[in-house]
Amino acid sequence: MGWDALPLVDAVDERPLIERRAVVRDGFYEMQVRTVIERVPGSAGIAQRWAVSPYRGCAHACRGCGARGGHRRLGLDAGVDFDTRVVVKANAVERLGVELGRWGGEALAVGVSGDCYQEAERTYRLMPGIVAALAGAAVPFTVYTRSPLVLRDAALLARAGAQVAVSIAFVDERIRRAVEPGAVGAQARLELVASLVEAGVECRVLMAPVLPLLSDGADQLEATVRRIAAAGAVAVEPVVLRLPVGTRAWFVEWLGRARPELVGRYEELYDGAGFPSPDYERRILGQIGQLGRRYGVPVGSVVARVREPRFPQLTVV
Template sequence: MDAVDERPLIERRSVARAGLLETQARTVIERVPAWAGIPQRWGVSPYRGCVHACRGCGARGAHRRLGLDAGRDFDARIVVKANAAVRLERELVAWGGEELAVGVAGDCYQEAEARYRLMPAIVAAAGRAGVPLTVYTKSPLVVRDAGLLARAGVRVAVSIGFVDERIRREVEPGAVSAQARLELVAALAEAGVAVHVLMGPVLPLLSDGADQLEATVRRIAAAGAGGVWPVVLRLPAATRAGFTAWLAERHPGLVERYEQVYDRPGMPAAGYEARIVAQIEALAAACGMAPVGGVRQGKTEPGQLALI
């Protein structure tokens, strides 16, 4: 009798190369879940999982559907869609031209991109189809493609939720510092890239103080960002478990308060979110930054990303 292959689904469908799980994706354009909090409805993620290991990353649940865990596996077992650009080219033939977000399920400029170099081909495919892109990243590697991104008219959103380095070390242990990301914003702006900041996640009771928000917005404006798009922390189920465990260990007095702020699907209370967003937008306007265009996603049922 043949032995049953009990390996996780993604291991059975991929090839391990240099610690990465390389796969051939069946589709690459995916609906952006509501937890993302960004204006685009559809996106492309050449990598799933992320070495930045951000505790509040809402994409963690997708690893569970691959047979991996949403904690350490998400941080260390990165799935590479090696055929992402080829698939995108084919899918864009019938695409209506709606803007795509790039890098929602894992930073598209994380370390794996230095090896696979998928992004230049993705940008080129979208350019040939006339489809606008917004790239979401917190990785300095994006500067490698600054000239290409500028020529193609691709917008880049650099994630900077706060400038407190103590908080960053705890909740974004694998990412570069906020100062490094501010320098990244400046470098992209100087290269002619349309760059703004995804100011998120704002962490309730940890990074949402009036003085903290003001300090963050002022430094973002000084770096040359075109605007800010505020996003309060989302806690879908797979993310919530790990984040709550961290809270219980590091900030036990906040666990009950978080239970009051977040509903069952993991969305922050509407009144709280509206207040934080209004504060940030007012601060941005005072610093001379124009609003970032787009429609803010509401509290809808999170969509499921494709398995691979």
């Protein structure tokens, strides 16, 4: 033969894991998953221990998002890839129905590894099926989001007895543009809270993440809590920024460009696991607690209530 070829056994597919397992469609990575209920990382700082996340990665591009590390397990980076390569769990509704058949009823979070109402939801519309499945199984759940798209499903969420936790960490638009470049502004989210309350949805605010030395000034905290209370939220749940593996490098790299004088102070404030100093955290949470009492809004976790099933639960065998 006048040609030579490499043996097939020597060929190595060096693409990231996600690109070998997913179908790329309209810029999204579609995957068929074997399980959709996942343990919530301890660094998340929320009340629930388990979560359903139809999307992994998030176009909101929040620099301090604690879910960034999950992208590394897919062969992607925790920075730009997390913001732009969103993974869609295309069979999430189907798998959730199976898993709820043997679920013990413990409360679930929805949207931890990526906002469940980010732009991908306009295309895939997975949330109505997820909400219906959770409501039918009488599993209490809280939807975590920054997106006004959640209003599309307000009536469904209200009937399901769901809680919605809208993330509003600060009301300074300059900070928002720097650290949450893909999300809508604080004013739009405050209006979202008011609209959800008007629609009969139990809505609270996840005041997270409070950014040390950036959004933790007394006047900043007061302005945020005051406006959250005025929007009608049932509670405020504050969480100080965590910097777990994957998030830390990305956040500190940005901090080094934007506020290099703060890098050393962050290194002193955070331990190796990415948790802030307990003394600092107690002080900030104490301040927010006092502000909540001043403005008449409870501060702390509020767990969604268990409801009766809307229809008999099917047993999966």
